[in-house]
Amino acid sequence: MDRTWAPTENPSATVVPGKMRSDREEVPGGFSKADADKAETMEARTRSQTTAFAAPGCQVYWPSPYEVCGAIKDKYNSLGGPNSFLLWPTSNEILNPDGVGAHSTFTNGPIYWSSWGGAHPVANHFFAAWQRHGWEAGYLGYPLTDEIPAANGGLRQEFDGAGIYWHLNEAYAIGGAIRDKWNIVGAEGGPLGYPSSDELSVAKYNGRYNNFENGTVTWSGQTGSLLLYGAIRDRWAQLGREDGALGYPLADEQAAGIAHFADFENKSTIWWTALTGAHDVPEFVIAPWRTAGAQDGDLGYPVTGPLTPAQNTAGITLQQVFQNGIVSLIGAERALIGTYDPTPDPFPEPDPPQQTQRAPQANTWPPPDVPSDYPTDEVVGGATNPAHPDYGEMQIRQGFYSGAWGLGFGQDKAEHKHQLRLVESIEFLLESRFYGPRSDPLLPGTDFWGRAMDLFCHTGWGGQECEEQQYRIAHAIYDPTNYETYHEAPGPFEPIGLVTAYCGGGNTPLSGTAICDSWVDSAFMNPVN
Structure with a gap:
């Protein structure tokens, strides 16, 4: 009607x-x-x-x-x-x-x-929000205005103690120092957008916070009002927000080139880029990361949060993966870094090609120190490298190593001749963005290399600090040639795959030999491979 x-x-x-x-x-x-x-x-x-x-x-x-x-x-x-x-x-x-x-x-x-x-x-969603807070008897008190048009099709209404903002059929209250901070960055028309929660309480410091469409503003008497945007806010929330391990932010979220970051009370930080996402970096990882140049160095930005190793390799207690490498902690005073180094290593591929290509004196398979049914062609690992799409999945075969013949290939040779045992470490080297031809450019395949660093860490005047003590350059040689036999070992007429992995330059007593220091294997151990 x-x-x-x-x-x-x-x-x-x-x-x-x-x-x-x-x-x-x-x-x-x-x-x-x-x-x-x-x-x-x-x-x-x-x-x-x-x-x-x-x-x-x-x-x-x-x-x-x-x-x-x-x-x-x-x-x-x-x-x-x-x-x-x-x-x-x-x-x-x-x-x-x-x-x-x-x-x-x-x-x-x-x-x-x-x-x-x-x-x-006071009607509809405004009434519901006011009711949640006790009507006029609550902290909002009495209405001071009717509904007022706000940015992007929203509405607001003012009360004694705060404002209620409505947008997309949701209405939430915001007031005090949190609202002041929000107003400074443009209120509902700024980057935070509209409130997506009422003001909520946390135990630590008797604090308060409001969530917004694109972030959060947190407040306490000790910290004042501080803001974090979407992805960093979300990661912080996953870790418990103010009452979690990171505690309160120490400052507003900051921009740094293509990245954003925020520092927290427990000396951790969260870094975000559109490519890598948001990840927390704990204090004891920050120190070695900074030694390697932090986000502008060889490691780049974090791509995971801190990880506990599935296996206790070389006493590693914590690891974190970055765009171009890995930081591994061994207690509080030692850290290992495996990364990709742009500097070519003059150390040549061990076993001169003329030696490796000649047939052994016995001339029949197997060598005296390798079982006849040894699974030489079994694939034990693999890696892909965007710079070499023609290789597809680069295979790491079991291979073999014969001390009697002085020959071999694959994981066995890397382990038993050059002391690189872990398949995960070899995979890391094959994924390197730095590579070149083999020592003999007539041989098919590619030399991929990386740098392993051993750091001493301690607490200094400015907090945790680390200094590099020693380093080695490690190589992985990949051959895409299909083979029926390789060093007399029968093959499936598929790529040879990993020829070997070894170490070259560095500043340790073993530098200048193809044998890796025992810690190098652990430095390249990628926990997400």
């Missing part, structure tokens, strides 16, 4: 059957004929008391049998009365429990009044 409302013309002071407005018009839903007739008699009575509708007078709005009075009536009329979104009155004026303010209810929400704030409707 048409909801256009108008006062009753010449309302009857008593109920006269057949002569009432309800006998001439359909009574709107939600009201009975008795309600409508009562309302008409009330209209007649209020009109006899005054000829104006200004406060402190009251008004009745047929067919609702309730009086709306004073400033609440004025606000209701200014909105359009029953023609407004509030529709009809559903109560008389009610004194609030605090004895200070008053309100009247309507079909779609109340109008609340206080002497300092005036009369304002």
